[in-house]
Amino acid sequence: MRNVARQVRHLLIVLFIVTVGTFLLLDFLPGDPAAALLGETAQPEQIEAVRDELGLDEPILTRYAKWIGGVVQGDFGRSFRTNQPVLDNLANRVPVSLELMFLAQVFALALAIPLGIYTAYRPGRPFDQITMTLGFGLIAVAPFILALLLILLFAGWLDLLPATGFVRWSDGPLGNLRSLILPTLTLGLSQVAIIYHQLLRSDTIATLQADHVLMAKSKGLPTWHILVRHALRPSSFSLVTLTGVNVGRLIGGSVIVEVIFGIPGIGQMLVQSIYNRDFIVLQGALLFTASAYVIVNMLVDLMYAFLDPRVQHG
Amino acid sequence: MAKFRWSLIAALLVLAACGGGGDGDEGSAAAEGDEFNTPVTEDDAGDPVAGGSLTYGTYSESIGYDPTKRSTSYGNPAIYDSLMRFDDAGEVVPYMAESMESDDNVTWTLKLREGVNFHDGTPLDAEAVIFNVERHLDPALASGAFALVEPIESMEAVDDLTVAFTLKRPFAPFAASFAQSNGIGIIASPTAIELHGEDYNLNPVGAGPFTFVEWIPDDRLVLAKNEDYWQEGLPYLDELIYRPIPDTQTRQQAILNGDVDLTYMITATEIIQAQEQPQLTVLSARANGGEGIVLNDNIAPFDDPRMREAFVSILNLDVIADVRYSGQRDLAGAIGLISPDSPVYAPEVEDIWPAQDVERAVELIAEYEADGGDSSFTFVLPNTPDRRAFAEMAGQFFRDADWDVTTEFLDISEFVTGILQTGDFQAAIMSYPAFVGEYPQMWNAYHTTGLSNWAHFSDPDVDAALLEAVSATDPEVATAAWQEVQVLVAEKLPFATYGRPPSAIITQEWVHGVDKYADNTLFPATLWTSE
Numbered sequence: 001m002r003n004v005a006r007q008v009r010h011l012l013i014v015l016f017i018v019t020v021g022t023f024l025l026l027d028f029l030p031g032d033p034a035a036a037l038l039g040e041t042a043q044p045e046q047i048e049a050v051r052d053e054l055g056l057d058e059p060i061l062t063r064y065a066k067w068i069g070g071v072v073q074g075d076f077g078r079s080f081r082t083n084q085p086v087l088d089n090l091a092n093r094v095p096v097s098l099e100l101m102f103l104a105q106v107f108a109l110a111l112a113i114p115l116g117i118y119t120a121y122r123p124g125r126p127f128d129q130i131t132m133t134l135g136f137g138l139i140a141v142a143p144f145i146l147a148l149l150l151i152l153l154f155a156g157w158l159d160l161l162p163a164t165g166f167v168r169w170s171d172g173p174l175g176n177l178r179s180l181i182l183p184t185l186t187l188g189l190s191q192v193a194i195i196y197h198q199l200l201r202s203d204t205i206a207t208l209q210a211d212h213v214l215m216a217k218s219k220g221l222p223t224w225h226i227l228v229r230h231a232l233r234p235s236s237f238s239l240v241t242l243t244g245v246n247v248g249r250l251i252g253g254s255v256i257v258e259v260i261f262g263i264p265g266i267g268q269m270l271v272q273s274i275y276n277r278d279f280i281v282l283q284g285a286l287l288f289t290a291s292a293y294v295i296v297n298m299l300v301d302l303m304y305a306f307l308d309p310r311v312q313h314g
Numbered sequence: 315m316a317k318f319r320w321s322l323i324a325a326l327l328v329l330a331a332c333g334g335g336g337d338g339d340e341g342s343a344a345a346e347g348d349e350f351n352t353p354v355t356e357d358d359a360g361d362p363v364a365g366g367s368l369t370y371g372t373y374s375e376s377i378g379y380d381p382t383k384r385s386t387s388y389g390n391p392a393i394y395d396s397l398m399r400f401d402d403a404g405e406v407v408p409y410m411a412e413s414m415e416s417d418d419n420v421t422w423t424l425k426l427r428e429g430v431n432f433h434d435g436t437p438l439d440a441e442a443v444i445f446n447v448e449r450h451l452d453p454a455l456a457s458g459a460f461a462l463v464e465p466i467e468s469m470e471a472v473d474d475l476t477v478a479f480t481l482k483r484p485f486a487p488f489a490a491s492f493a494q495s496n497g498i499g500i501i502a503s504p505t506a507i508e509l510h511g512e513d514y515n516l517n518p519v520g521a522g523p524f525t526f527v528e529w530i531p532d533d534r535l536v537l538a539k540n541e542d543y544w545q546e547g548l549p550y551l552d553e554l555i556y557r558p559i560p561d562t563q564t565r566q567q568a569i570l571n572g573d574v575d576l577t578y579m580i581t582a583t584e585i586i587q588a589q590e591q592p593q594l595t596v597l598s599a600r601a602n603g604g605e606g607i608v609l610n611d612n613i614a615p616f617d618d619p620r621m622r623e624a625f626v627s628i629l630n631l632d633v634i635a636d637v638r639y640s641g642q643r644d645l646a647g648a649i650g651l652i653s654p655d656s657p658v659y660a661p662e663v664e665d666i667w668p669a670q671d672v673e674r675a676v677e678l679i680a681e682y683e684a685d686g687g688d689s690s691f692t693f694v695l696p697n698t699p700d701r702r703a704f705a706e707m708a709g710q711f712f713r714d715a716d717w718d719v720t721t722e723f724l725d726i727s728e729f730v731t732g733i734l735q736t737g738d739f740q741a742a743i744m745s746y747p748a749f750v751g752e753y754p755q756m757w758n759a760y761h762t763t764g765l766s767n768w769a770h771f772s773d774p775d776v777d778a779a780l781l782e783a784v785s786a787t788d789p790e791v792a793t794a795a796w797q798e799v800q801v802l803v804a805e806k807l808p809f810a811t812y813g814r815p816p817s818a819i820i821t822q823e824w825v826h827g828v829d830k831y832a833d834n835t836l837f838p839a840t841l842w843t844s845e
Contacts, residue, residue: 035731037377038456046456053454082378082531083515092530148563155571163567164559165574166533262559262568264533272375272532277727 007298011291018290019283023064026279032056033080036277054080067283076287077280086284089269094288096166097258097265101250103180104187105243111193116200117227120235123205135194143190143253147260150182164262183261191253192246199242203235210234237304244300248293359826359844366843367553368825370836371565371574375532375558379518381500382449382457388556388578389535390500391837394520395544397424397443397499398492400750400831404657406489410438410499410521410544412475414492419484419787424492426475430544432503433525440471445504461754461765462491462498484785486792487753494751495835523549523839532558543839550827550842569594569820575843577820578834581700582639588820595825598818600653601748601832602755605638606811607693608734608744608768615682615689616740616769622807624678624689625741626668628711634812637707638700648811650800651746651759655832658752660797663804675715690718691740694733697723701743734768744768748815748833752796753784760803771808 034050076086119128155163167175216226255267273282376387399409412425430438450457465485492499506519524537535556559565569577588594609616635646649667679689695701705721712719733739749755758764762772783795824845829837
């Protein structure tokens with residue numbers, strides 16, 4: 001329990017640093033939001049009126065205090081541009097991004113675990129080499145190129161999947177999954193699958209040398225049983241850590257994937273709000289992303305205890 | 315294995331760059347040499363069929379649907395319609411309004427149709443029009459259409475369906491102000507504005523052919539058929555969806571793949587690739603507007619007319635066509651902002667505008683230097699890939715003329731606020747987006763007080779001609795004045811135009827009844843689908 005309290009304190013400190021940091025950073029960014037909002041033909045008086053309306057002329061400390069005061073009370077402010085409450089915007093987008101990242105993780109793990117164990121069991125064989133070459137190829141290709149290749153193949157030539165666009169779960173689960181296949185493939189393949197595979201492979205190779213595995217072998221247990229029951233769990237420590245750390249990678253990757261496939265998630269929100277100098281929206285999105293990242297890593301820490309009881313004593 | 319994989323990727327990339335194949339010479343719907351002027355033609359698809367849903371992929375997202383917002387709100391014509399319209403010849407005609415007339419361009423009478431209601435049942439009457447115009451006048455709302463309402467001295471509801479406007483001075487483009495794409499002919503329900511307050515932008519209520527269902531910013535705008543539309547039998551569609559797809563590649567795949575039924579495209583490359591697809595129809599028109607370089611009239615060296623002429627003389631339009639417009643020579647070489655298809659176009663500018671002549675430029679520069687001038691300057695551009703490509707090409711033009719030019723790239727927002735709006739630059743690249751009509755864009759670009767007169771160009775003759783153009787009661791006098799503006803601008807060259815901004819609406823073969831302005835504002839009441 002003490003562990004959890006420490007983690008929460010840690011979370012609050014990180015969030016404070018993140019919000020102050022981004023607030024300052026955005027203040028240094030060139031370009032007046034009011035001018036960006038009104039466009040090229042704005043008159044100086046109009047820009048002044050909008051700056052006033054948005055409170056942009058107040059000192060940065062006042063602005064930060066107002067914003068954080070609102071956030072604490074559940075008010076994330078309203079978009080400079082559309083006047084939409086930031087919280088509504090987040091509520092629309094968070095489930096979309098979560099679904100995409102969840103699917104990408106599941107897909108990457110579903111691909112990496114069997115491949116990782118199998119190639120660890122038979123390292124150096126042609127299959128192992130092919131998997132590794134393909135994997136490194138994928139990670140070397142920029143996600144946007146992979147995305148375009150997948151669009152070209154599945155949407156252009158085979159005409160099996162939509163090239164872009166997102167169908168909400170409420171408009172039909174099948175359509176929803178269909179619209180997320182290519183983004184999931186792109187995100188999973190380019191960002192995480194190969195890393196999981198490599199890690200699990202090398203850890204499993206090490207585990208397979210361990211005494212308890214030798215013991216199991218000598219008892220004559222079937223290979224699959226040894227691999228899944230005796231080797232997988234002790235080999236998955238680093239994998240669990242990495243799954244948490246990779247949330248950051250996935251968030252980064254989803255920015256590109258969401259923009260290319262036109263998926264209305266957090267990544268797209270970040271990009272749009274930077275282009276539009278819509279700082280209140282950007283702040284909200286960053287706060288959410290940072291919190292998500294820290295919380296996931298907190299959960300990963302807690303999960304060690306489950307995987308390896310020794311962590312509690314340490 | 316790895317080798318095979320990379321050759322496959324290389325092959326795929328080459329194909330991607332070719333837009334999936336198709337040969338360029340066939341399948342192009344437009345006449346040769348005029349690929350960017352394919353106005354809407356009579357449809358041979360038979361009688362319109364009611365029903366169905368269409369999705370329109372646009373290249374950017376709107377800020378919202380409050381008529382005072384400055385934004386290309388693709389959905390506005392669907393939600394609101396327009397009191398007046400431009401017809402195919404560019405003339406202003408009544409549309410949702412019954413008539414708009416004036417004898418002296420000072421007092422104007424707007425007559426509305428009986429029985430036109432907003433989607434919430436509120437009647438579109440004189441009070442509603444006044445309510446909307448007053449919002450544009452409200453400084454707190456910082457309306458993008460302020461320039462259009464600024465001439466208004468007073469207005470009054472003569473009866474339920476008649477508004478009398480009195481202007482501060484004769485103002486001929488007043489009726490056109492009610493026809494423009496982002497003009498004041500877009501009327502919102504006063505009841506809804508009062509009801510939603512600051513959320514109105516997210517919950518628009520108009521009297522147009524489609525009613526608002528939902529808007530998820532950066533995702534989609536969903537509209538449904540207005541059963542109580544003022545034009546009997548319209549609209550045909552049951553549903554219309556707008557989807558912003560800012561990424562060019564993605565937008566292109568979306569139309570090739572049939573994910574969307576129509577798209578709005580803005581680069582020559584994607585338009586040409588669409589033309590190569592026999593199943594797609596490309597609808598474009600030569601709207602007014604232009605891409606070019608602003609030559610600051612306030613700061614040396616371009617305060618000297620010789621240097622402005624020298625600048626225009628070094629522009630090689632064939633190279634510009636290749637680099638900027640994918641080889642479409644007819645897009646390069648715009649003279650001023652008025653399109654040759656405009657009813658007020660002045661053909662004589664073609665003889666006045668300096669032709670490409672590097673030797674002449676070298677002479678002019680030498681002459682200027684001999685008079686003690688320093689011809690070197692800094693050329694500022696936004697830091698985007700297409701502008702970088704342009705700068706590379708322009709660098710060659712400068713070298714050919716042995717001109718000492720420094721190139722500087724800036725973030726787009728910094729470019730607008732730090733350069734254009736402060737006026738602290740010598741030469742800057744700039745586009746005037748496509749528009750129909752002449753006011754306020756021509757005024758803003760060239761009048762001493764113009765809001766987008768980035769060159770700080772100030773010429774009493776131009777100002778006088780502009781004033782004459784906007785106040786003349788006789789349309790022929792007004793046209794002559796607009797032509798004079800074009801001639802003067804071609805002589806004085808505050809803005810070195812090199813091309814027209816390309817834009818087109820691309821449709822699938824099952825899409826019919828496209829009704830749009832030359833600037834591609836789409837009026838969707840007559841859209842129908844044969845699928």
